[in-house]
Every structure is written in C-alpha cells, then in structure tokens.
Amino acid sequence: MCGIVGLFIKDKSLEPKLGDMLTDMLITMTDRGPDSAGIAIYGSEAEGRTKLTVQSDAPEAAFDGLDGALAEALSSDVSIRVIDTHAVLDLPAGKAEEARSALAELRPGMRVMSAGDTIEIYKEVGLPEKVAERFNLRGMSGSHGIGHTRMATESAVTTEGAHPFSTGLDQCLVHNGSLSNHNALRRKLRREGVRIESQNDTEVGAAYLTWKMQNGASLGEALEGTLEDLDGFFNFVVGTKDGFGVVRDPIACKPAVMAETDQYVAFGSEYRALVNLPGIEDARVWEPEPATVYFWNH
C-alpha cells in the first residue's frame, strides 16, 4: 500500500503551518503505511550555507563532538542541531560532498538522509504519529514538504528503507508502488557513477531522476523519462529546491488525489488526507491522469 502526502505552499502566510498541516495529513495515512514514516521539509535557507541531515542508530555517541570533528576535517565552521536520531549539520556552501566523505571516516555507520540548501529529511521505523512526535514535525515551517507512510514490499522495514529518498542536492522522492526493473537499473546507474546506498526499489527511482537532471533534464523531463525507463507500479511525488512534481505510471492502479487553491497545491493517496486543509471545500480537486507529468515551481 503506502501513503503519500505532499504540500506545496503558494501563499507565504501558510509557510509557518507547513509542518502542522503535513503532520495531520501524514497521520491520516497511517493505515496505508504503519511500519515507518518520513518527511522531507524544504525550510529556511542561509546565504552561503548548506545543510546535511544525518541519522544514527546510536545518536548520543555519534553526534557527541561531531560538529568540532567535522569542522576540523573541513577546516571551516560547522554547527549541529540534534533532533532525536537525526542531526542537521550546517556547513559552508559547496562542502556537502567533502563533508560526506569526512563523515564516512569520522562516524562509520552514520547515514546521510539529505544534502542541500533547504531540504531536511527525517524518517524512522514506527507509527507515523510517533515518528512525527519524535522529530516535532508539527513545529516545522517551509515552502513545501512531502511525507510518506510505508507498508514495505520490496525491501526490509528499516530506517534506510523508509521514504523519502534523496540522491541529489535538495532532491527527494517518495513512492507508492513497486518497481520490477530496479536491479538492472541500479547496476546501470552505479556504472554511471550515481550513488545508490540501499537495495530498495524506490531509491533507484530517485537516483534515476537525479541522473537525468545531472545530464541536463528539467524536473518535468526527468519525470517524463520514468514512463519509458521504469517498469512497475508507481505514483511518484518529488521535490526539488523550488519545485514539486507528480507522476503516475500508465496503469495507474495506485490511488492519488490532488487539490489546488490560491494558497497551495496538495497531494494525497486518498481524499481523507486533504479534508482538513483550509478552503478544501472550494478547492479544485482532481485525480491526476495516468502517464501525465504535473509540476509546480516557486
């Protein structure tokens, strides 16, 4: 099954409420995916800085002194904000790749959830409500966000199997469905130099989009490519620094509903997820067409 929720804010006055609205939507989708949950939030940006969100199963030991150690390794200033099993490392812009290599040496076993100017990804095993509480998702603000509740099919119930997946700067993807050609595609993308960390099918979908965009495709063109190159069932909702996109496979057996008002664009696996959004009674509500790419930009 799996549940997807997404919210792309058009009216800036709603940005402080992004986390609160997405959390309600996410919890409503618990019975579509009770084993793990995750959220990508596109939050604040600081001039000349970039963010790395990391996760550890032993956060106390992993995050203790990490800012100092990383600052030394990068010879630049680094600050850390710890949130439960996750931490957001604030670095000078352009240092994300170097930091990733340094972290692999400093804290083997620690996972990088996301890297980019505005993106932060939080995901864990457990009921969506509990996951949201652990990271205080309700308190988060931002311009857009994507959430996922997981019922695992293609790989184990683990933190790294949870969505969203991020395989490029400020990019993320969530998926409802299952891909059947992910092994062959993973091998191909790895040969092309794309980093893929797990055995999960969805991560291959995310990596595919990253690879397309690295080779000059726009988000819309990359999404179009999934219709040709991916085999299986998928509803994808993707985020970039300023964009939000949706695509469904041509069979379109996985459910999807969208709503748009002057204030926001919203995605839900079911209409239930959207019912408490402001002005939903007068929103344009529709089912996205199969094999059709939708995207919005700020």
Add this chain to the structure above:
Amino acid sequence: MQTYDLEANGLRGLNSALQELNGSSNKTAWEIVNPKGSHAIAVGLNAPIDVTINGSTGYYCAGMNQQATVTVKGSVGPGVAENMMSGTVIVEGDASQYAGATGQGGLLVIKGNASSRCGISMKGIDIVVHGNIGHMCAFMGQAGNLVVLGDAGDALGDSCYEARFFVRGSVKSLGADCIEKEMRPEHIEILKDLLARAGADAKPEEFKRYGSARKLYNFDVDNAQAY
C-alpha cells in the same frame, strides 16, 4: 429525515443502523454529514431507503447495494457501488477507479468524470457517466450497459462478452475484441430510457454503440500459437 454525523458517531454505527433496515419496506430517508473521505459508507444496504451523503467519500461507497438510493453530494474514491445488485447510486462529482465494478444490477450515475476501469467485469449493472471515462473501462464486461456522454480512454471494452457500450464523444482506442456496432431501434430505446433515468441531457442518436466481436469466446485452433 434522520441525520447521522459520521465524524462524531463512527462508521460501524452508521452501517449497522442502515443494515438493520434490511428486509423492511419502510421508505425512510437518511442524511450523512461529515463523511470526510471515509471508506465503506452505506455498504450492504437492502431496503428501499434514500441515503444522501453530504460530501466526498473514500473507497467502496455504497458497495453491494440492493434497493436503496444512495446520493453522494461530492466525489467518490475507488470502487463506488462495487457489486451493486439493484437500486440506484448517484455521484454528483467525479468517481475514482473501478466504479461499478462487477455490478450485477441497478443504476449507477456519475455526473462528473469516472477514471480508469469503470464498469470492469460488469455483469448486468447500468452505468451512465455524464463526463469522460479513463482507460480499460468495462474490461471483461459481461452484461449491462455503460453509457458515456463524454470521451472514453484507451482499451474500451477489452475482452468483453455481452455488455453494451454507448459513447457520445471520442474513443481513444478499443480493447481486444471490442468493435463498433450498428445502432438498431432497440438500442435507441434502451439508451433513451437510461438517459432519462440518469437525468442526462443528450439524444440517443448522438451515440455510437460498441460491443464484443465474439472472436475470443471459443478456442480457435488457428490461435493455438497464441495460448
């Protein structure tokens, strides 16, 4: 008129209250408020009651209906009126996938659009869609009528048996063994009746009829290679 607040009182309470009327002949009227996209609203009814749902619903609304008239003042999720036996289900908005699937009787009216697989494996239900329908509609349709005032998507009537399809707009493609057929006077009569009962403002003469070429019915030795 009985009013039931679904958000306050829950789904089981509603369905058991409505199912308690099964077998009775009292024509009572019910209004359901705050459906908020919930699943399985007003399922398994078997009495000539009127149920109005004020808002949009989730999966399987009015499934397995017999006798009752269920009106949804909003849109419905997947599987509305699935396996309906008799009665009427009216959706004022749009319907998601497999509307009226496996329906054996009764009338399903969708005033907006229906998406993919509308009327899949229909077995006697009549479905009237005022808007468009998506792909693979009436796949393996066995009996009944599917009337579409707008356009039909890909693979209409794939592998169909004796269900009839009437489409006023365009058909993106016909499925395997589905062909356009002659519109005879008896079909005009069927269509006239269905359009009137569905409150549809359209003339039967504007439609084309599609149905089975009956080539997939029996084993054909010339096709042995294909099996």
